[in-house]
Amino acid sequence: MHFKTVAIVGRYQDTGLDAPLRKLAGTLGAAGCNVLIEADTAKNTGIREHTVASYQEIGKQADLAVIMGGDGTMLGAARQLADSNVPLIGINHGRLGFITDIPLHSANDALASVIQGNYEAEDRVLLEGRVVREGQTLFSGVALNDVVLNRAGRGGMIEVTVEFDGAFMYSQRADGLIIATPTGSTAYSLSANGPIVHSRLNAILLVPVAPQTLSNRPIVLPDSGTLSLTVTALGRVESGASVHFDMQTWSDCQAGDRIEVRRAKNTVRFIHPTGYSFFSTLRRKLYWNHMPQPSDEVE
Known part of the structure; x- marks a missing residue:
């Protein structure tokens, strides 16, 4: 047994x-x-x-x-x-x-x-992240699929500055950004033209959602670092943005907020026949x- x-x-x-x-x-x-x-x-x-x-x-x-x-x-x-x-x-x-x-x-x-x-067993990567405003953590969560920063409602595009382990990657305007695990590469990331990533790879995907500049493409990063997304501007004064950790949502993201995401210390073990x-x-x-x-x- x-x-x-x-x-x-x-x-x-x-x-x-x-x-x-x-x-x-x-x-x-x-x-x-x-x-x-x-x-x-x-x-x-x-x-x-x-x-x-x-x-x-x-x-x-x-x-x-x-x-x-x-x-x-x-x-x-x-x-x-x-x-x-x-x-x-x-x-x-x-x-x-x-x-x-x-x-x-x-x-x-x-x-x-x-x-x-x-049976066969495999361990899947989890993400952990937090929303930071003026040095204070407002929300934190874990995700098996993805952490998603999205514009709220009918607001215009959001402007985001992206860093990886403190190194500047780019700034862009888009409807949002998806940070996905290999497990999440077949979820929202896939519908946003992100790559399918084998579940055994130790990687994190960064996938833009409807970017203003078409040269902004999905990128696969090592899961040993920390991604930092800073909301630099919202589309309209009355607009907001939301952050989703799989099924958990923080809906009061404002300009200046920073979303930090890294690989979690825990993994999830899946059992297959x-x-x-x-x-x-x-x-x-x-x-x-x-x-x-x-x-x-x-x-």
Whole structure:
């Protein structure tokens, strides 16, 4: 038994999620696992026949956390469990699902095999950052995908000065800037024409969002340094900017504020069934070598 105590976290907003969650819990119980149900998941699905646990309790007790939902559910769980070193495995009950990579229809068989030790593990980089104003930290957070500085509402472009380890890189006007991990390279960064970066690389991506100067291109940087973005001007007097750490938002960013981002000391460990391939995931999710048909299943 490689994972004696297993926690289940679900995207409880989905109608009918209780049935696949119960089936999953049954599979784990039949394999001899102690099953924990995350508290909000239990409350909103009515699944109370197993031990209900907070994220803090899961971090102390679980050997594995199974996340059923979309990538957003995984991001939230990863942030909650970042300090506990509990490995995560994702079952896709969403749309695209780059990091919840096990299809729902094969989830129970895949998980039963993983419990018996048939799995591969990989550690993913996390970012940590803070918003600083006049030497005071106003907001801080961690992110598995990205830290994003965006103009707020319908305001004009924002002007940003970018430094890496104190060295000046450039100043530019744009709708925003994305600082992404390799995991986040297939998220917002990808839609902004950023490169796909293999999950095993130790790197940070800096990707402009709709830059005024088209020569401002995405750049891949070593993850050993600190990126500093200073908002030098906002598009309009009444405009603002916001900073997003995955699912956490600071919406009162003003001219003069500085956003500092570096690699976090913790990592997130992902568990995959034996035979997992990063490239297979890309082929399947991005329809490489395949034209999607109306009958294709949306995972």
